[in-house]
Amino acid sequence: MKICLNPQISVAALGFSLVLLNGFSRAEPSFGSSEFACQVTTSDGGQGLVLVQANSEDKGSEVAASAEQVRTILGNLSKAVAVLECIRHPGGRFKDANFQLFYKDVPL
Numbered sequence: 001m002k003i004c005l006n007p008q009i010s011v012a013a014l015g016f017s018l019v020l021l022n023g024f025s026r027a028e029p030s031f032g033s034s035e036f037a038c039q040v041t042t043s044d045g046g047q048g049l050v051l052v053q054a055n056s057e058d059k060g061s062e063v064a065a066s067a068e069q070v071r072t073i074l075g076n077l078s079k080a081v082a083v084l085e086c087i088r089h090p091g092g093r094f095k096d097a098n099f100q101l102f103y104k105d106v107p108l
Helices: 007-025 057-065 097-105
Strands: 034-042 047-054 070-072 080-088
Touching (some): 034 057, 034 070, 047 080, 047 097, 057 080
Antiparallel strands (some): 034 080, 047 070
16 A cells, blocks of 8 residues: 655644644743742842742842842832842841841732
């Protein structure tokens, strides 16, 4: 028995299958298993707090550095430009005593 397939359809189907398999093989959970609170410097020169879920402190720092809307100590919204420190949330303490007071007063 001879089966003749249209080569254009076969190539398209194969390509679609590879895209599906590739997509599923690279799927990662959206959130990590730990929570971190990060002290960041913002584009307006202030400092702000970013809370993130990540699998590691390094990944948490990376996520916090790209935060678009950060509430600053002065109450403004600004973009994060640099991470100063990340701590485990809850339970960690910031080295900067003034920022630690701000962190404790934020309703979480």
